[in-house]
Amino acid sequence: MTPNSIAVVGAAESTRMGTVPELGQVALHADAALNALADCQLSPAAIDGLATAGHDPAEIAHYLGLEPAWTDGTSVGGCSFITHVRHAAAAIEAGLCSTVLITHGESGRSGHRTHRPLFPSQFSQQFEVPFGATIPPTKFTLPALRFMKDCNVSEEQLAMVAVVQREWAALHPRATAREPVTVADVLGSRMIAYPFRKLMCCLVSDGGGALVLTSAERANDFPTRPVYVRGTGEAVESPAITWMEDFTTSRAFRASGKAAFAEAGISHADVDHLMIYDAFAHVPLYGLQDLGFVERGEAGAFVAEGHTRPGGRLPMNTNGGGLSYMHSGMYGMYALQEGVRQMRGTSPAQVDGAEVSVVHGVGGMFSAAATVVLTNVA
Amino acid sequence: MAETQQDAPAQPLLIPEAEDFWQAARRGQLRLQRCSACEHAFFPPRPFCPACGDRRVENFTATGRATLYSYIISHIPAPGHTPPYAIAVVELEEGPRMMTNIVGCPQTPQALRLDMPLQVVFQARGDMTLPLFEPAEPTP
Incomplete structure (x- = not known):
């Protein structure tokens, strides 16, 4: 993809988030999609490309009344929508379509859905489920003790990830959990899967989000401030946590991040704002190291010293993240939304003068990764 | 350990490969595969070598010796398990890693030390026989 050749012109979340019992999962996709279309003053008829995850794209297209000439149903977990940005940029640049809608909706809390979004792995079903590893809190968390031992992370530092993100959430009116918490609060919350306490685990929410992308030449025809896609990366690693190559570093994170930074032609010093998907508190620590923001063994101290908190030199997860903002199950769309808000200058937790935002997501249990570099500088 | 079981663990759909x-587990053997071309040892079973793609692979019986690579102590109920219990990934002496439960010691961070030596044991659970691991040396 040519850097800055594609722009996000429409972006919105569902009208309500958190607990939305009145809408089924497909309707959450549609609610967010209609909000994103209204954001850039387009009608559904203007959409000729559709990407979505967790559903057959035909279901979403038909429900919204779309007739797309290009679809992408890549479904690699919560980072899928970040992957879609990459694929959509390539499709628009190749002339396969001109205006792409990316939709997410998930009834994670109310359960108004027919299936869970992630494809089940035969290896996981055969060789993990019999041992009791049946849900993300007992799978995604498994590498953490090895990471903590080999990368010098204490339980208090792990707790600090949640503490700092709650500080950001306090600035966001739409965040679900906004009350301040301390390290003692986090360590004293209910044990879920040692060393993970409840406040180190993501929320379980209903919600949706959608983006509209088109070529940079058309971007100024819309009422919104264009947010350009400067670089992208994606990677897949293993279908289940047991076969993650190295529990102290994500191969998928490294590959995806390296590709995005190279395409964007940026260094870490250029990054003003960072989103790293946080299904659980350890994931941003992997991201900080594997994307190269800190050296191996430094991420725990980096967060504990306050560098990612409001006023810090690397503002991270400024919506409060999956731990405090919301987490429907496939959170990547909300990380993108905050990246777009920051580049538009409209976030309630706005980083003054931010020009470059990196949005990095994880899919499955460290199974996949996707990264985009966004900028408001054409 | 039968007294710790609420019911049988979830039964996976068994793939032919x-x-x-699973047959060997019933006989008390831990089976791995090795590539005849590049000698890479691997798990889970596949009819080819994931390192080099060669289809010539042999099944062999592992020593059952392993070390504790990482774990969590789950406080969440799951079929066949009574919380709190450890879900672990162990590194086999031959190289591959596998998920298991650690038995024969307290399910505490004090007893479960990363890199501790382990030995496989087999336990019937429901219709399956599962390879579990216990400390190879006395635990504190």
Whole structure:
């Protein structure tokens, strides 16, 4: 993809988030999609490309009344929508379509859905489920003790990830959990899967989000401030946590991040704002190291010293993240939304003068990764 | 350990390539595969080598010796398990890693030390026989 050749012109979340019992999962996709279309003053008829995850794209297209000439149903977990940005940029640049809608909706809390979004792995079903590893809190968390031992992370530092993100959430009116918490609060919350306490685990929410992308030449025809896609990366690693190559570093994170930074032609010093998907508190620590923001063994101290908190030199997860903002199950769309808000200058937790935002997501249990570099500088 | 079980663990759909592994577990053997071309040892079973793609692979019986690579102590109920219990990934002496439960010691961070030596044991659970691991040396 040519850097800055594609722009996000429409972006919105569902009208309500958190607990939305009145809408089924497909309707959450549609609610967010209609909000994103209204954001850039387009009608559904203007959409000729559709990407979505967790559903057959035909279901979403038909429900919204779309007739797309290009679809992408890549479904690699919560980072899928970040992957879609990459694929959509390539499709628009190749002339396969001109205006792409990316939709997410998930009834994670109310359960108004027919299936869970992630494809089940035969290896996981055969060789993990019999041992009791049946849900993300007992799978995604498994590498953490090895990471903590080999990368010098204490339980208090792990707790600090949640503490700092709650500080950001306090600035966001739409965040679900906004009350301040301390390290003692986090360590004293209910044990879920040692060393993970409840406040180190993501929320379980209903919600949706959608983006509209088109070529940079058309971007100024819309009422919104264009947010350009400067670089992208994606990677897949293993279908289940047991076969993650190295529990102290994500191969998928490294590959995806390296590709995005190279395409964007940026260094870490250029990054003003960072989103790293946080299904659980350890994931941003992997991201900080594997994307190269800190050296191996430094991420725990980096967060504990306050560098990612409001006023810090690397503002991270400024919506409060999956731990405090919301987490429907496939959170990547909300990380993108905050990246777009920051580049538009409209976030309630706005980083003054931010020009470059990196949005990095994880899919499955460290199974996949996707990264985009966004900028408001054409 | 039968007294710790609420009911049988979830029964997976068994794939043909894994039949030797589960049959051998009933006989008290931990089976792995090795590539005849590049000698890479691997798990889970596949009819080819994931390192080099060669289809010539042999099944062999592992020593059952392993070390504790990482774990969590789950406080969440799951079929066949009574919380709190450890879900672990162990590194086998031959190289591959596998998920298991650690038995024969307290399910505490004090007893479960990363890199501790382990030995496989087999336990019937429901219709399956699972390879579990216990400390190879006395635990504190």
